[in-house]
Amino acid sequence: MDQIAYFLTVFAASVGGLVWGILGGSMPGLSPSIAMALLLPFTYALPPVAAIVMLATCYIGAEYGGSIPAILIRTPGTNAAAATVLDGYEMNRQGRASEALGISLWSGVVGSLFGLAMLVLLTEPLAQIALAFRYMTYFGLGLLGLSVIVSLSGKSLLKGAAAAVIGLMIATIGSDPISGVSRFTFGSPDLLEGVAPLLIMMGIFALTELMTRSGTPGIIMAPGASIRVRLPKLAMMKKIARAQGIGCAIGTFEGLTPGAGGSVAAFLTYNEARRWSKEPEKFGKGSEEGVAAPETANNVVASTALIPLLSFGIPGSNSAAVLLGGLLIHGLLPGPRLFEEDAEIVTGLYLGSFIATIVQIVIGTIILPVCIWLVNRPRPYLAAFIYALVVSGVYTVHLSIVDVGIVMGAGLLGYFMRYFGFPMLPLVLGVVLGGLIEANYRRSLLLSGGDYAIFLEDPIAIGFFILAILVVMGSLVSEWRKRIKERKEST
Amino acid sequence: MNRKDLVAAAILLVIAGAYFLVAQRIPSSTLDDGVGPRGFPLVLTVALVALAAAIAVRATVTVPAPRGADENKETEARWPRALGLLVLGALYIPAAIVLGYPLALFLLLVAVALYEGKRFSWRMAAVASGGAAFFYVLFEVVLSVRQPEGLLF
Numbered sequence: 168m169d170q171i172a173y174f175l176t177v178f179a180a181s182v183g184g185l186v187w188g189i190l191g192g193s194m195p196g197l198s199p200s201i202a203m204a205l206l207l208p209f210t211y212a213l214p215p216v217a218a219i220v221m222l223a224t225c226y227i228g229a230e231y232g233g234s235i236p237a238i239l240i241r242t243p244g245t246n247a248a249a250a251t252v253l254d255g256y257e258m259n260r261q262g263r264a265s266e267a268l269g270i271s272l273w274s275g276v277v278g279s280l281f282g283l284a285m286l287v288l289l290t291e292p293l294a295q296i297a298l299a300f301r302y303m304t305y306f307g308l309g310l311l312g313l314s315v316i317v318s319l320s321g322k323s324l325l326k327g328a329a330a331a332v333i334g335l336m337i338a339t340i341g342s343d344p345i346s347g348v349s350r351f352t353f354g355s356p357d358l359l360e361g362v363a364p365l366l367i368m369m370g371i372f373a374l375t376e377l378m379t380r381s382g383t384p385g386i387i388m389a390p391g392a393s394i395r396v397r398l399p400k401l402a403m404m405k406k407i408a409r410a411q412g413i414g415c416a417i418g419t420f421e422g423l424t425p426g427a428g429g430s431v432a433a434f435l436t437y438n439e440a441r442r443w444s445k446e447p448e449k450f451g452k453g454s455e456e457g458v459a460a461p462e463t464a465n466n467v468v469a470s471t472a473l474i475p476l477l478s479f480g481i482p483g484s485n486s487a488a489v490l491l492g493g494l495l496i497h498g499l500l501p502g503p504r505l506f507e508e509d510a511e512i513v514t515g516l517y518l519g520s521f522i523a524t525i526v527q528i529v530i531g532t533i534i535l536p537v538c539i540w541l542v543n544r545p546r547p548y549l550a551a552f553i554y555a556l557v558v559s560g561v562y563t564v565h566l567s568i569v570d571v572g573i574v575m576g577a578g579l580l581g582y583f584m585r586y587f588g589f590p591m592l593p594l595v596l597g598v599v600l601g602g603l604i605e606a607n608y609r610r611s612l613l614l615s616g617g618d619y620a621i622f623l624e625d626p627i628a629i630g631f632f633i634l635a636i637l638v639v640m641g642s643l644v645s646e647w648r649k650r651i652k653e654r655k656e657s658t
Numbered sequence: 659m660n661r662k663d664l665v666a667a668a669i670l671l672v673i674a675g676a677y678f679l680v681a682q683r684i685p686s687s688t689l690d691d692g693v694g695p696r697g698f699p700l701v702l703t704v705a706l707v708a709l710a711a712a713i714a715v716r717a718t719v720t721v722p723a724p725r726g727a728d729e730n731k732e733t734e735a736r737w738p739r740a741l742g743l744l745v746l747g748a749l750y751i752p753a754a755i756v757l758g759y760p761l762a763l764f765l766l767l768v769a770v771a772l773y774e775g776k777r778f779s780w781r782m783a784a785v786a787s788g789g790a791a792f793f794y795v796l797f798e799v800v801l802s803v804r805q806p807e808g809l810l811f
Contacts, residue, residue: 547774
């Protein structure tokens with residue numbers, strides 16, 4: 168592709184993804200992963216580089232968008248923006264909403280730039296490690312990824328594990344990876360290729376959310392007419408730099424940890440920023456650092472969460488799982504080969520994220536009235552249009568109406584999982600990793616002639632197994648302690 | 659006793675049982691390896707049964723969380739209402755097959771808006787018509803991605 172055309176493609180995709188992300192993130196109930204999932208249908212017809220850039224920059228935009236209702240109406244647009252409510256809304260009450268929005272935007276830019284630097288520095292070296300991976304290693308990696316998500320993504324380890332097993336069961340639908348025999352297809356040719364993870368994600372993220380919020384009152388955002396984004400001046404930038412530094416450090420660590428995500432990073436950073444602040448008494452009462460810290464952290468996570476995905480193909484969050492869905496749709500497999508065979512995609516991703524981060528300063532400022540207008544649309548119309556987007560979008564995956572039915576089934580499953588308190592992410596990861604785990608488990612045994620000792624011949628695989636056991640044991644102990652504490656408190 | 663978790667465990671057992679029964683009908687192949695196409699599903703069945711049993715045991719010895727412990731529950735729809743919304747989506751499937759994409763989408767937009775509490779008006783019809791036309795142009799014309807063709811239109 169001609170370099171100018173390549174740049175223009177990446178530029179347009181990054182701006183488009185950013186705008187979609189800010190608008191989606193500003194609507195309470197639409198998490199970054201849902202905003203990304205709703206964007207996916209539009210990316211089918213695009214070149215792969217544009218599609219991936221759009222999805223990644225949508226994630227960046229959604230993190231800023233989430234802070235807008237958090238500051239203006241005390242309702243976080245995304246989970247990660249929940250910590251921003253604490254001081255952002257207080258600043259709004261003190262008539263400093265413009266300042267809070269400016270600090271949020273500036274901190275998002277700082278966090279995104281730092282996260283992008285980490286993404287560029289760490290991803291390729293980690294991916295090179297994956298070159299040494301064998302079937303057993305990939306099996307171990309799949310188990311480790313699943314164990315970490317199961318352990319961290321819910322209150323109950325048992326429910327997380329059950330969700331993961333159901334995800335693995337869904338992944339067995341289709342042709343057997345070794346013999347090609349059809350399994351659980353009920354004679355339908357539409358199921359021979361298996362259930363695309365994207366359909367499950369659309370069902371359990373977007374449709375379940377619509378179902379859960381059905382009939383609930385809409386949210387009215389009616390701030391004063393003079394609300395606009397006011398970027399911080401140099402003195403303020405210096406004042407919040409320490410909080411941003413803490414956000415960068417914690418955001419990097421949490422982004423690399425599967426299952427942790429932006430909300431954990433935001434709250435951890437908020438607490439640490441208060442601990443290290445010169446004015447800790449101001450936290451909760453309209454502290455600028457209280458806005459800067461979580462906003463920096465969740466924007467760092469938006470980039471660093473992509474590191475395990477691009478290096479090893481293990482998505483650590485819902486949003487990363489949707490991005491993986493986007494990669495798979497365009498025939499791209501994460502890992503070291505992505506850097507060798509599809510380098511333009513990786514370069515485009517880095518370039519697009521950089522462009523989006525810089526452009527965010529301008530777009531984030533001028534798009535605010537549009538966000539307020541969008542959130543104030545009547546909820547019935549919003550729900551109807553999102554529903555229409557879901558059914559239209561999923562049809563484009565295989566041009567099959569069966570896919571719409573699968574999404575309905577996934578929505579039903581997601582609703583009941585939520586009703587009974589089962590976490591969603593283990594199920595998604597089970598669907599995504601099921602093929603990898605089963606195929607590599609069986610190929611390892613084929614290689615050894617059925618001898619299970621082969622799993623102990625690979626040192627990296629052994630490391631993954633031990634880590635997986637430690638993670639699960641740690642989670643069990645933590646859950647057990649929590650229950651004992653709760654029992655003591657109740658008595 | 660936590661009844662909700664007990665019901666969840668029972669549903670998991672039903673899922674495991676149904677999955678196992680269908681897995682038994684997976685045909686054998688001359689290309690089968692030692693594990694075979696039924697091996698992994700069997701492992702998953704056993705795992706789900708074990709997890710369901712563990713959840714059931716825990717449910718019998720634990721006390722459910724007090725009402726109001728989860729603030730989000732107050733802003734969430736009750737299950738009959740939530741399932742009603744799903745039914746509208748399910749009805750879109752035969753509607754799209756018979757009536758075609760634009761008309762089925764128009765009906766879906768109207769049905770969901772009505773279901774979510776908006777009263778029918780010409781304005782609603784206009785919004786739904788505009789929405790259906792917008793999505794049709796977006797997918798079929800701009801993105802060149804086909805949408806369902808109906809038997810009638």
